[in-house]
Amino acid sequence: MAKKIAGYAARFDSPSDDIGFIETIDHHAFDGVLRTKPDVLVLFNHDAHKLLGRTASGTARVSVDARGLLYSCDLPDTTVGRDVYELVKRGDVVGSSFGFVVAEDVWNVAPNGQVKRTILNLSRLIDCSPVVTPAYPSTSVTI
Numbered sequence: 001m002a003k004k005i006a007g008y009a010a011r012f013d014s015p016s017d018d019i020g021f022i023e024t025i026d027h028h029a030f031d032g033v034l035r036t037k038p039d040v041l042v043l044f045n046h047d048a049h050k051l052l053g054r055t056a057s058g059t060a061r062v063s064v065d066a067r068g069l070l071y072s073c074d075l076p077d078t079t080v081g082r083d084v085y086e087l088v089k090r091g092d093v094v095g096s097s098f099g100f101v102v103a104e105d106v107w108n109v110a111p112n113g114q115v116k117r118t119i120l121n122l123s124r125l126i127d128c129s130p131v132v133t134p135a136y137p138s139t140s141v142t143i
Helices: 031-035 079-088
Strands: 004-011 022-025 041-043 051-054 060-063 067-073 095-109 113-131
Touching: 004 079, 004 095, 004 113, 031 113, 041 060, 051 060, 051 067, 051 079, 060 113, 079 113
Parallel strands: 022 113, 041 113
Antiparallel strands: 004 067, 041 051, 060 067, 095 113
């Protein structure tokens, strides 16, 4: 039986860690880009040399629900695929991330001086990836 992983690469209205600013994602940020049926890669730690699957080949899937951007991937029987499966299974890798290009965002400064960014719309969705250190702590990946 093929090994699989799945998780949330992004969660709506859930703040990122402080990456020089705090970022959140609007509920409609992925609507336009997903209508174009992009070829979204699944990579370990966003590394193109660690390809796990892609939507164009049918080995990966992406969708949006009320909570965020979901992805799933049929892992390859490769060293990277087996390693990622074991790291997720053991609980060493528990978060995910997404690679993207912003089409529209809004920046604000909170009364305490914290800079906040809200992503409203993407022009590209490049990858959904299990990662060791996600920028958004509310993301997930499971087997």
